Amino acid sequence: MTGATVGKFGIVPKSDTPILVNQRVAHYRLGDNPIEELPYLINSMSQDYFRETIFIVASGAAQPNISSDQLDVIPLVKPPKEIIQTFNKKLAGSYEKILNNKAENQKLTELRDWLLPMLMNGQVRVENLNLNLKSNLNLNDAGDVDGGLGMVAESGSKYGKG
Known part of the structure; x- marks a missing residue:
């Protein structure tokens, strides 16, 4: 929400560890099963007009900044609830795969970071x-x-x- 990263967003992988954020990061709570709500939100936030609006609202200071109140009033196209639910159901499997791949990549990165030094110094x-x-x-x-x-x-x- 501030500086060079203003307007950037991502999907947080599944985690058993509580995730903490500071006041400069927005966090959308999507309920007990976020994968059912995620596709519409991510695709809406990916639209050019949404990102352009963030840059317009955040400009004018020495360092770009946008508040959560300003984020909340950016208009989004909101079709009837049934259309959003159908959209989310059709894409939920893809986003589930994305989240699973992110979790697997994290585990592989941790394994690499643990194993590589041991290979390099001859322990393995x-x-x-x-x-x-x-x-x-x-x-x-x-x-x-x-x-x-x-x-x-x-x-x-x-x-x-x-």
Whole structure:
């Protein structure tokens, strides 16, 4: 709501940890099952006129600033409740996938940040596998997983303590 980040928004991934914000961050509470309300809100806030209005309202100071009261009065196109509910239901699965991917990426980042230093200083090493990875992973002749995905790690390797 202030400075270079005025008007920027995002989706907070699922978390068991309470999330705290300061007075310069707006937080929309979307009820017990936010995924059912999220698609319409995010798509509305992504519209050019919404973002342009934020920049107009927030300008005029040494540092751009917008208040929660100013955010609340930016007009949004609001169709009948049934249309919003239908829209949200159609897109809820996609947003559920987005949230799950964000959570998985966070876990993978944490794992990388934990494992990489150990690989670099020799606490952990990569050893050869005695498995036929090509058949176990459904690899095609080019070494790609069937369906167009490539290998993330080198074949014939495994993690082990060393």
